[in-house]
Every structure is written in C-alpha cells, then in structure tokens.
Amino acid sequence: xADTAMTELETFRAETxxxxxxxxxxEMRGPIRDEEDVYWGxxxxxxxxxxxxxxxxACVAKGYTVPAWPKPYGGAGxxxxxAKVLREEMSRISARPPLSSFGIWMLGPALLKFGTEEQKVxxxxxxxxxxxxxxxxxxxxxxxxxxxxxxxxxxxxGDHWVVNGQKVWTSYADEADWxxxxxxxxxxxxxxxxxxxxxxxxxxxxxxxxxxxxxGNSPFCETFFDDVKVPKDQLVGEINRGWDxxxxxxxxxxxxxxGAGGGDRTSAIGAAMLRNAGELDPMLRAELAMFDVDALxxxxxxxxxxxxxxxxxxxxxxxxxxKYVGTELNKxxxxxxxxxxxxxxxxxxxxxxxGGKPSRGWLRTKANSIEGGTSEVMLNVIAKRILxxxxx
Amino acid sequence: xxxxxxxxxxxxxxxxxxxxxxEGAIKKQLRHxxxxxxKDGFGHELWKQFGEMGFTGILVSEAxxxxxxxxxxxxxxxxxxxxxxxxxxxxxSSVLAASVLGQASDDLRGRYLxxxxxxxxxxxxxxxxxxxxxxxxxxxxxxKSGNGFKLSGxxxxxxxxxxxxMIIVAARTSGSEGDTDGITLFAVPKxxxxxxxxxxxxxxxxxxxxxxxxGVELDGDAVIGxxxxxxxxxxxxxxxxxxxxxAEGAGVARGAMDMTIDYLKQRKQFGKLIGEFQAxxxxxxxxxxxxxxxxxxxxxxxxLLDGDAPSAELMVSVAKAKVGRTANLAVREGxxxxxxxxxxxxxxxxxxxxxxxxxxxxxxxxxxHAERVAQLSGY
Numbered sequence: 065x066a067d068t069a070m071t072e073l074e075t076f077r078a079e080t081x082x083x084x085x086x087x088x089x090x091e092m093r094g095p096i097r098d099e100e101d102v103y104w105g106x107x108x109x110x111x112x113x114x115x116x117x118x119x120x121x122a123c124v125a126k127g128y129t130v131p132a133w134p135k136p137y138g139g140a141g142x143x144x145x146x147a148k149v150l151r152e153e154m155s156r157i158s159a160r161p162p163l164s165s166f167g168i169w170m171l172g173p174a175l176l177k178f179g180t181e182e183q184k185v186x187x188x189x190x191x192x193x194x195x196x197x198x199x200x201x202x203x204x205x206x207x208x209x210x211x212x213x214x215x216x217x218x219x220x221x222g223d224h225w226v227v228n229g230q231k232v233w234t235s236y237a238d239e240a241d242w243x244x245x246x247x248x249x250x251x252x253x254x255x256x257x258x259x260x261x262x263x264x265x266x267x268x269x270x271x272x273x274x275x276x277x278x279x280g281n282s283p284f285c286e287t288f289f290d291d292v293k294v295p296k297d298q299l300v301g302e303i304n305r306g307w308d309x310x311x312x313x314x315x316x317x318x319x320x321x322x323g324a325g326g327g328d329r330t331s332a333i334g335a336a337m338l339r340n341a342g343e344l345d346p347m348l349r350a351e352l353a354m355f356d357v358d359a360l361x362x363x364x365x366x367x368x369x370x371x372x373x374x375x376x377x378x379x380x381x382x383x384x385x386x387k388y389v390g391t392e393l394n395k396x397x398x399x400x401x402x403x404x405x406x407x408x409x410x411x412x413x414x415x416x417x418x419g420g421k422p423s424r425g426w427l428r429t430k431a432n433s434i435e436g437g438t439s440e441v442m443l444n445v446i447a448k449r450i451l452x453x454x455x456x
Numbered sequence: 457x458x459x460x461x462x463x464x465x466x467x468x469x470x471x472x473x474x475x476x477x478x479e480g481a482i483k484k485q486l487r488h489x490x491x492x493x494x495k496d497g498f499g500h501e502l503w504k505q506f507g508e509m510g511f512t513g514i515l516v517s518e519a520x521x522x523x524x525x526x527x528x529x530x531x532x533x534x535x536x537x538x539x540x541x542x543x544x545x546x547x548x549s550s551v552l553a554a555s556v557l558g559q560a561s562d563d564l565r566g567r568y569l570x571x572x573x574x575x576x577x578x579x580x581x582x583x584x585x586x587x588x589x590x591x592x593x594x595x596x597x598x599x600k601s602g603n604g605f606k607l608s609g610x611x612x613x614x615x616x617x618x619x620x621x622m623i624i625v626a627a628r629t630s631g632s633e634g635d636t637d638g639i640t641l642f643a644v645p646k647x648x649x650x651x652x653x654x655x656x657x658x659x660x661x662x663x664x665x666x667x668x669x670x671g672v673e674l675d676g677d678a679v680i681g682x683x684x685x686x687x688x689x690x691x692x693x694x695x696x697x698x699x700x701x702x703a704e705g706a707g708v709a710r711g712a713m714d715m716t717i718d719y720l721k722q723r724k725q726f727g728k729l730i731g732e733f734q735a736x737x738x739x740x741x742x743x744x745x746x747x748x749x750x751x752x753x754x755x756x757x758x759x760l761l762d763g764d765a766p767s768a769e770l771m772v773s774v775a776k777a778k779v780g781r782t783a784n785l786a787v788r789e790g791x792x793x794x795x796x797x798x799x800x801x802x803x804x805x806x807x808x809x810x811x812x813x814x815x816x817x818x819x820x821x822x823x824x825h826a827e828r829v830a831q832l833s834g835y
Contacts, residue, residue, distance in 0.1 A: 356774075450741075
C-alpha cells in the first residue's frame with residue numbers, strides 16, 4: 065500500500081517538474097525583489113511584465129493558484145501529499161507565487177468551511193482566477209487586541225443592513241475591490257451579536273484613507289462606512305454568529321503571518337550576511353549562528369505543523385504558537401540585517417538601498433507581532449487553550 | 457515523509473512511554489541507585505529488561521539479530537528516558553556503539569552484538585580529551601605494531617566507562633592534531649592491558665571516567681570501519697549520538713515543563729492558584745513554544761539521518777543546539793517557578809536540572825553546535 069502511494073507521488077513529482085519547466089518562465093524564478101514582483105490580482109491589477117502574466121495564466125488554467133482547493137472552486141483538488149510535492153518542487157526552482165491574496169489566505173478557508181455552495185462557486189472562483197482583490201475589516205480605533213468590543217453597526221432594514229462605523233489597519237483597502245467585514249448586528253450580545261458581511265468597496269458610503277507608518281509607507285488604511293447598504297444575503301454563516309467565522313479565519317491569518325509555509329522566515333541568514341558584508345564581527349557572527357539555529361528549527365516546526373494539520377493531528381490552537389514564534393523571529397532577523405548592514409542600512413531613499421529597503425523593511429516587521437493578534441495575546445491563548453492554566 | 461510518527465512508531469512510543477514510566481521511574485531507578493551509591497549509576501536488571509523489550513537492538517540490523525530500525529525509533533526510546541530521567545547505558549551502547557558496530561568485522565559483530573541485544577553487555581565511547589568536546593582535535597595515537605596497533609593517550613568524560621565491557625576509542629593513526637583525516641575507531645576490551653580508568657561521579661549521579669591508555673596493544677581486527685578513513689565513521693557515530701542526546705534532552709525539557717505546569721495548577725499564593733498570574737502564564741507559554749520547536753528539529757534531523765540526506769549533519773547540530781538551549785530554559789524556569797520547594801532534594805525538579813547540565817555537555821553543547829551550524833552553512 066505505502067509503496068504504491070509512494071510511487072504515485074513520485075510520478076506526480078516527475079509530472080509537476082516537467083510542467084513547471086514548461087510553464088514557469090525564468091524571470092518568475094528567484095526571490096521577490098520589490099512590490100511589483102507580487103501579483104495581487106483584482107479589477108485594477110496590472111502585470112509587471114509578460115512573464116508574470118503567462119505564469120499567472122498558466123497557474124489559473126491548471127488550478128495552481130489554489131492547488132488544494134476543489135476543482136469546482138477553481139483549485140486543482142490536490143491531496144495533501146501532492147500539494148506538498150508541488151510546494152517542494154516550486155521551492156526547488158524558487159518559483160514565485162503566481163497570485164498573492166487575502167482571498168486565498170484568509171477569506172477562502174473561511175468560505176470553504178462556512179460558505180454556501182453558491183458562495184463557494186462564485187467567490188472562490190473569483191479568488192482563484194485573481195478577479196477580485198479582498199481586504200479585511202476587523203480592527204477599529206477602540207478595538208485592537210480586544211477585537212470583540214467592536215462597534216461598527218449594521219441596522220436591520222428588512223432585506224438589507226445599513227452599516228455605519230469605522231475600521232482601521234485595513235491592509236490595502238485603497239486597492240481592494242471587496243471587503244470581508246465584522247459588523248455588529250446585536251448590541252445586547254457581545255460574542256453572538258456580530259455578523260460576517262461581504263460587500264463591494266465601490267458601494268456608496270465606503271471611503272478609505274491611507275495611514276502613513278514609521279516605515280514611510282502606507283500599506284494600511286482607515287476605512288469609513290457612512291450609511292452603506294449591504295443586502296442580507298451577503299453574509300457568511302449565520303446572522304449574529306460571525307465571531308465563529310472570524311475566529312476561524314484568524315487562525316489562518318496567524319498561520320500566514322507566522323510564515324509556517326516556509327520561505328524567507330524559515331531560512332538561515334548567516335552565509336548571506338557574510339557575502340554582503342565581506343566580514344563579520346565575532347559577536348555578530350555568534351548572534352547569527354544562534355539565530356540560524358532558531359530559524360532552521362522553526363522551519364522544521366513549520367513543516368511539522370503543516371503535515372499535522374493535513375491529517376488532523378496537532379493542537380487546534382497551535383497556529384497561535386506558530387504566529388508568536390514566527391513573528392518574534394522575523395523581528396530578530398531584521399535587527400540582524402540592520403546590524404550587519406551598518407551605516408549603509410540606514411539610508412532612507414538612496415538608489416543603492418533601492419529606496420531604503422533595509423530600514424523600511426526593518427520598521428515594517430515591528431508590526432508582525434501586533435497585527436493579527438499581539439504576541440502577548442498569543443501567549444494568553446497558549447496558556448488557556450493548550451496549557452489549560454487556571455483563570456487564563 | 458511527514459514529520460510525525462507512523463502507526464508502528466506510535467505503537468513503539470506508547471509502549472516505551474508506559475515501560476519507562478513504570479520500570480524506569482525516578483524513584484525506582486535514579487534515586488535508588490544514587491542513594492545506594494551504586495558504582496554503575498544504573499541498574500543491570502533494567503538494562504536486561506531493555507533487551508527483552510527489544511530496545512537494545514533498535515539500530516542493529518535484522519541480519520545481526522536486531523530490529524533494523526532507525527534514529528526516529530531510537531529517539532522515541534531516548535525521549536522517554538529523558539522524561540523519566542531513567543539511568544541506563546542505552547545512549548552509549550545502543551545508539552553510539554550500535555551505530556558503528558554494524559560496520560565492524562564479522563568477528564567483532566559476533567563478539568559484541570549478542571550481549572548488547574540481551575542487555576548483558578554495556579559499551580562506552582571515548583572521544584573527548586579535556587573538559588570540552590573537541591573531536592576535531594584528537595591527540596590519542598595508535599601506532600602500527602606488528603599486525604595490530606598500540607594506543608597511547610588520555611580520554612575524559614567516558615560515560616559508563618567503568619561499567620563497560622568494551623569501549624570504542626577514537627585515536628589518530630596518521631596526521632597531526634586538527635587534521636580531518638587519520639582518525640580510526642578501535643574496540644578496546646575492558647581488561648586490555650595498559651588501560652586504566654579513574655571513575656568519578658557527576659552532578660547528575662552518572663558515572664564517568666578519566667581514561668589513560670598506556671601502550672594498549674590491539675589486534676588489527678579491533679578496528680571498526682577503515683583505518684585512517686575514520687573521520688567518516690567517527691562522524692557517523694557522532695551524528696547518531698548527538699541526535700540521541702538531543703532526543704533525550706527534548707524528553708528532559710518536556711518532563712521538567714510538565715512537572716512545572718502541574719505545579720502552577722496546584723500551588724496557591726495570595727489566595728489564588730499561581731497559574732492564574734499572567735507573569736507566569738506567559739513564561740510557561742513561551743517555554744511550551746520552545747519545547748515544541750525543539751522536538752520538531754529533532755524529528756527532522758532523525759528523518760534526514762535515516763534517509764542518509766546530505767543536510768542531516770547540519771540539522772543534527774541545529775537540533776542539538778536548539779534542544780540544549782530549550783532544556784536549559786525548561787529546568788531554570790522549572791526550579792524558579794517551583795520556588796523554595798524547587799531547591800529541595802526531595803522534589804524531582806532539581807534532578808532534571810542536574811541531568812540537563814550533564815546531557816547538554818555530552819557530545820557538544822549549544823555553543824559548540826551553533827558554531828558548527830555557522831561553519832556548515834559557510835560562514
């Protein structure tokens with residue numbers, strides 16, 4: 065049995081390798097260098113070049129923008145083992161993701177679990193084909209870590225709600241087509257008074273305002289809702305039970321931020337630092353070595369975590385642990401980049417630093433342990449749900 | 457291969473867990489042998505039970521009468537040993553020695569493997585010279601003598617050396633200190649003339665020896681593996697021992713952590729269970745994260761070693777370094793969170809602290825292996 069399964073996987077590996085060879089252009093292999101290298105899709109999306117376009121289109125046709133989703137929803141219906149092989153083969157040639165989107169990472173998993181068949185076919189298909197770019201309306205000015213205290217309110221008007229309120233830290237709201245949004249529909253019930261709504265960002269009454277961050281960039285927005293009409297069928301799950309969807313989705317968000325899927329956050333950096341700097345101070349070298357031990361060990365944890373998820377092993381609250389460790393590690397990584405770079409890493413807009421990439425990137429990582437649940441909240445969740453400590 | 461146990465491995469883990477919790481328990485083994493001033497530091501009866509369970513032959517090939525399993529399976533037993541602080545010659549005999557005896561001559565395999573399988577024989581390894589693990593600087597020499605060799609030198613930190621029927625000694629047959637080649641492994645019988653050992657009790661109640669080899673004469677067939685080509689076989693043994701020690705360390709960390717978290721749920725101060733205090737909750741959660749990651753690094757390295765992957769050596773050092781730091785954190789937090797009672801001999805948490813210290817030093821501490829990670833990564 066096991067041998068047959070192994071042979072089938074090896075056949076799949078050979079086929080995948082040949083397919084990638086034929087369909088992944090040379091320019092689409094290698095690390096992501098700037099924002100334009102990431103293709104987010106959506107109504108206003110533009111391809112950086114023909115290679116990016118052809119790679120994206122080949123993946124859409126094959127279902128490889130969302131390989132593990134079922135075929136009717138735009139995926140390739142790959143089994144766990146096959147998805148892992150595809151990941152390994154893409155990583156072997158450093159193939160870039162054909163499509164990045166909050167639809168894939170966050171809304172998609174929630175729809176797969178809570179959506180109606182009609183919603184799955186419609187919304188998941190749009191996500192898989194990169195037609196609609198989504199943003200997430202969760203945090204509010206008065207509701208950060210204490211998310212459930214949120215106040216944005218949807219007044220019941222029979223066949224629709226009228227939504228008023230404000231969201232904050234809405235990633236790329238100014239470029240998104242649709243929003244998945246937590247809206248209070250019952251003020252008397254804290255947890256069971258929230259509805260998970262979906263609506264078009266061009267609906268009258270929706271406006272966005274970018275927030276300038278310490279990095280000098282504005283990836284996040286404030287999002288305002290002023291008498292926004294949302295039809296009653298544009299919800300996921302049940303009315304007033306949106307918190308269940310939100311929590312489930314947060315698990316996926318934490319997993320995404322943790323970098324558990326591999327990539328930069330789980331790789332060693334010492335050798336690259338030596339190449340860039342020419343030489344390393346002994347103390348810095350020692351710090352890099354300790355970092356690499358932690359990063360490579362975390363890489364093994366990421367692999368184990370994904371393997372276990374597929375077969376339902378592992379603790380359901382484990383994404384919180386992954387998020388905590390992954391983000392703390394990423395902050396440390398960028399502190400080391402800055403140390404190794406010395407004064408050249410301080411340059412804010414020079415051509416040599418590609419517009420201050422080291423320093424802006426370093427500042428950006430400080431949000432990692434805040435967004436999607438702070439490190440302190442993650443530690444609270446581990447204490448309560450995994451360690452079962454009293455009163456937590 | 458997925459990074460979790462398959463069905464057979466899960467069964468082995470269940471039986472090892474039950475066996476060690478019953479037969480290898482702290483009171484029954486570690487405290488008993490310590491308090492009766494045992495010269496071995498472990499019980500031979502228990503070692504024979506290891507034989508009956510089949511544990512002793514996990515890394516021995518089926519052709520030689522063993523189970524022909526790999527480092528994942530050996531690590532399962534090691535982790536349970538760590539959780540229960542069970543003193544036994546498993547790491548030195550069934551992991552270190554067994555990892556290379558399979559490559560020895562028919563004669564050596566016939567002489568030593570049957571006794572290992574039944575738990576009648578105990579083996580040790582003599583690698584270190586001086587207080588720190590520096591296998592790249594072996595000075596002990598083996599000169600050609602007739603159709604055999606004559607060994608001279610000093611070895612330290614030979615765990616179970618005084619109890620061993622045979623000690624695998626790493627000695628230089630050519631080149632000078634620091635050369636990567638020229639190391640050969642020898643099977644030295646306990647009664648070899650010119651071999652003397654000075655036994656010392658260590659902080660964790662295990663017994664090690666300082667060993668002196670004064671012109672110890674051995675036949676050519678005492679060589680394990682190739683003459684001079686020994687760096688490969690030495691590395692093979694070191695990789696096995698290091699990942700075994702890392703698995704045991706992961707068990708020590710888990711044992712200390714579990715005990716501490718239980719205590720947080722029982723001890724009351726200021727009218728509350730101390731586990732209700734966020735200051736302690738966050739530290740416990742951090743420790744949990746580190747322990748989980750360490751265990752992942754260990755199983756990854758074990759699988760790579762079992763698959764003979766080129767990256768295995770790097771991952772073994774990652775695992776040994778990561779576990780070294782994590783187990784150290786676990787025992788320090790363990791004693792601190794237990795408060796005053798953690799300082800008493802009556803309470804077991806201090807025993808975890810002592811075992812961790814000795815185990816961390818064995819076959820290279822976290823600093824040694826982090827340095828190795830840097831070198832193997834090219835910086």
